[in-house]
Amino acid sequence: MKMKTITCEGNNPMSKWYPGYECTERLKVMDNVVSAICWKCVARKIPPPPTRSQQPTGFPRGWKFFKEFVHEDGTVYHKGVEQPELFGTLPVTEIKEVEPREKKKKETLDDKIQQEYYQKLKQKKSKKTSTKSVKPSKSNRRKK
Numbered sequence: 001m002k003m004k005t006i007t008c009e010g011n012n013p014m015s016k017w018y019p020g021y022e023c024t025e026r027l028k029v030m031d032n033v034v035s036a037i038c039w040k041c042v043a044r045k046i047p048p049p050p051t052r053s054q055q056p057t058g059f060p061r062g063w064k065f066f067k068e069f070v071h072e073d074g075t076v077y078h079k080g081v082e083q084p085e086l087f088g089t090l091p092v093t094e095i096k097e098v099e100p101r102e103k104k105k106k107e108t109l110d111d112k113i114q115q116e117y118y119q120k121l122k123q124k125k126s127k128k129t130s131t132k133s134v135k136p137s138k139s140n141r142r143k144k
């Protein structure tokens with residue numbers, strides 16, 4: 001396929017892609033292509049994608065699933081459905097920042113063995129040091 005270089009369609013004031021200035025971008029296209037548009041002109045014509053606003057909405061995550069949620073403006077919602085007759089009658093629901101749960105470490109068999117081992121070590125040590133100073137009381141469970 002033969003290739004040719006054409007000027008961006010944005011260079012044509014009659015074009016719907018005309019960006020408001022003469023775009024002299026050169027584009028390499030296939031020979032049968034009549035006109036082409038550069039990415040800059042496309043970007044000018046297409047509105048930027050909506051970005052998620054970082055502003056707090058006053059609604060916490062999953063508020064629609066709350067049995068009752070009172071927005072900071074006083075609007076009462078029951079499971080996400082507005083209850084106009086209750087407007088302003090209830091205290092505003094405090095939004096608690098949900099902290100990511102700490103991952104519970106799964107205890108492996110190795111961990112258990114290690115723990116037991118260390119406990120036995122401790123017991124041995126405490127027996128040695130405690131024989132003189134501390135007398136075993138009745139409440140202490142004696143092991144064999």
Ligand SMILES: [Zn+2]
Binds near residue numbers: 008023037040041
């Ligand atoms: Zn262009």
